[in-house]
Amino acid sequence: MSTYRVWMTKRVPLKVARLPSALKHHRSIATTSRSPAAIVSNDFRETKSPPPSEFIYGAYQKVGGPNAKDVFRIRIPTFASLEAERAHRKLHHAAALRWLGYQGYNNEGAGGHVTVRDPIMTDHFWINPHGKSFSHMKPEDLVLVSKDGEVKEGGNMHSINPAGYIIHSAVHEARPDVVAAVHCHSVPSKAFSAIGCKLEPINQDACRFYNDHGIYSGFGGIAFNPDEGQHIADALGNTKGLILQNHGHLTVAKTVDGAAFLFGAMDRCIQAQLMADAACAGRGTKTIKVGHEEAEYTRKVYNDEMIYIMFQSAFEDVVKASNGELPAHVQGEIPRP
Template sequence: MTTDIAAAGPTYLADTHTGLPLAAEPRFESLEDARRHAKQRLAAAVRLFGKYGFGEGISGHLSVRDPEHHDRFWVNPFGVSFNRVRVGDLILVDMDGKVVAGDHPVNPSAFVIHSKIHQLRPDAVAAAHGHTVHARALAAVGRLLEPIDQESAAFYQDQVLYDAYEGPSISIAQGRDIAEKLAEKRALLLRYHGLITVGGSIEEAAHWFFTYDTCAQVQLLAAAAGTLQPMSEEQALAARDGFGDAQLGRFSFQLLWDEIVREQPDLLEED
């Protein structure tokens, strides 16, 4: 009996990649249920961007692909504060830039960037973009995250610097170039601009965005204090295997979801 228990592993570890007791991905009885879930999490992510100071005027947008019409995506509307967006304010946009559901216009930058990411990255169910202080500061010196702690290792060999700045992103060609440079990576840091993260769910994409920005802050602070001492490749890969786990990213957002829904329940209003 002792041998069987040892073979099965420690009883305190769950049967997940990370060994953590993480919940499985939600399953839905209908496409409408899946759509409501995605829209609720998207609205919550937008509110969280507002709460944590990621707003910069009209800049910044988050999207999630519609579970039924894969050539359409839900995104926060142009001209509505992150702090005020509700489920009912979200708009559905097709690949021609037409708003097919919702009462607000679409941010041109949101269309050209998100449409091409969703089009060229079938695995990118969601994308998050913002002009945050720490990401912009890191981009200003042309540096990506280095694996100086466990959290930053989540992006080890999974990020890219985009320095082809041509002004505000309002052309289809520029949106395509951004998506092509992102390629299969999790994060793209745009020099003179901001940050984009993607994921297999809006929960995951938002979590990677929050983590990247805090890691940028840590790196900037550490670099100002002394010489950075990154992990070895072996250490970085081991840390990425845990902290870069997609299931962990999705579950981590759930904590923020619980927080913001309790604080701002009006975000769930549908009309």
């Protein structure tokens, strides 16, 4: 079997400065050869149990009273085989990339990458080919990569973004529950990442990320060094999203649909916070925050199935815009009742 290997795949030891015990659970200090001590966000893996790998369902509440008739509901499907699940992940991966392209996230040269864990070889993932337009992606264009950075036969034998491999391989290794990860550069997130703060619960949508995202404040240059990927994975912890200081943002989920939806949602929440903060600065006021209990409740509504559902209108748009290039379903996809 022929393979290609991306460069800089050798892992180097991660040097972590020891902290006084009183600070151990609040933050860790990571160092790289490129940057001085970099403060990394809360280490959620020390303070919280790992996220479950199983889907969390239950996005809908029944309405209409006890005599209401059953209606069709969008659900995360089941599959007749792992091969069918692979085909479904690749179809939705390609569709997510097209949607990101339509939203303008592919307009910064060859930057930006989306990865999806393979359901059969779970230490491998699929990634978009380097330098190819998101807006025309098809399942057969996706590249299969091993945990060591080798491009494998069975996928598109095309080069990949080395920084994409470095970042995403570390995230997938650290988070067995994560099926998909999305990272692109947007103007709002690049501006927000220079401020050094998290999203605040200033609206319902921002509550999706309340106490469920981190900040990586140790930018060490383009992620060609494996320890940079490890630092990013550490800062992500067990959360669904990460602000990469002086860089952009990243989101993860158990479906590529969910990860893509969260990426766009986080970007729009970032833009809304920048606008609200600017307006308040001009008026000499402060933004009004959602209360803790209400923000927690709202965040929990957006479970794995809900964020999958939230992307399906975008998936439908992409399929219809493809003029037959992308199907709506794959063989072996079984609707969940």
